[in-house]
Amino acid sequence: MVESEILIKELNLWFGNNHILRNITMPINKNKLTAIIGPSGCGKSTLLRCFNRMNDLIEGVKITGSIFIDGKDIYSEKTDVYALRMKVGMVFQKPNPFPKSIFENVSFSLQIKGKLNKQAISQRVEKSLRDAWLWDEVKDRLHTQAFELSGGQQQRLCIARALANDPEILLLDEPTSALDPQSTIKIEELLIELKKTVTIIQVTHNIAQAARISDYTGFIYLGELIEFGPTEKIFTTPKDKRTEEYLTGKFG
């Protein structure tokens, strides 16, 4: 078995009295792309937001269990949530650049850290934009508004913005669901390239996408992890009847 960088252990999550995630245990492998699939409302996005503790922001949330990253439980009291979120980047469903320039978007996380000088920031911005395959399209207009970009470019800008923190893990919440097919293909290819250096966890509604680009797949249904394993195995010989029914389109 490949070395696992992240381990979810007996994770439970409630919003008020709603038990959203039920006793999830699942490994995530380093430098692989793990897809989390399942019908809408099953809790897959909520699970994704556990990795960078974004659920902490929601009133009335209760979480038990652990997520270990590099051997440390991120739900222990000692965890610095802000440092965690720099290490674990996130890209959202709808491209959400700040209403600022392209440059300011990518440099935001560097500015708030406040440790780098101007030149170092420029270098990091360029590297992040290159890594997100956006540099050639924007290098002549770094100071124009991010909203001038197309949807697909905006999403790659959001990826560049997350990469500027030099994260170990990148979380993507249905990153292509608001995009056209061409932009989608470009982002899929980008993710395959990125996983060489970053561990990627992606939530997707799009079963075909999970089959195309992921190495491992976890199927979540009604808050439970029904099945987890190498994508090939899950898609060809699912063990659980529910996984098979979901993948063949019987529900979802």
Added chain:
Amino acid sequence: MRAFKQTFWLTLIKLGIFITILSLCLFLFLIFTKGGKVISLSFLFEPPKEGMTKGGIFPALIGTLYLTLGSILFALPIGILAAIYLSEYAKPSVFVSAIRIAIKTLAGVPSIVFGLFGLALFVNFFGFGVSILSGALTLGILILPTIINASEEAIKTVPQDFREAAYALGATKRQTIMKIVLPTALPSVLTGAIISVGRAAGETAPILFTAATFYTRRLPKSILDEIMALPYHIYALMTEGTAPKFQVPIAYGTALVLLLLVLTINLVAIIMRYRIRRKKKW
């Protein structure tokens, strides 16, 4: 019968619109014809002369500018901070409800009461005397509720997406507010602030006992000097004048200048709002 009811109803609606437009037109016509006669460049840039029967309104114009500028310098930062608290930090509680009621009440207090309050607190208790400072502070408190409400509305319209993006990058709540939420909301906040500046410029009662003086030829040297102001100048000319034949036209001229000033300020706000809406892409 039905047709009659319909006609009657439509006539009533049209009458409502007609009366509104007519009174506005009459109002503008009156102010412009009566005030237009005395307005000239020297009217704007000369002090009053010969017992305020001749000359211009320069000290009053400057006074109004100082007072409104001072009030906004005081009220804007406080109003924005209060709005940040209410929209980003306050959790529903009795205390927060009490603050909201207090703000609503403050907005409904008659302006002459603000005048008395300013007299008691700033003029007497703090010992600022009748001065620009006392007047600006009193006006500032008068416009505070408007600024808080406008700022809170503006902050609320900043999409949650932006906040989430900032948090996901490791920003603290303070960084998210200072670097993302506030800059995004700022144009709308300022639009609200400009409208309240218009309000402050036209108020008489709050400065009556706190800042305004009947007559001075010289311009103020410090913020502790008393000062003339446009609305109070009108009031003084109409109530305490000794030669109404000369002074009433000057009062109308002053009214026209004040009206144009407030209209210009509001126009700036309208243009700003229009540009924000056009630029906004989220």
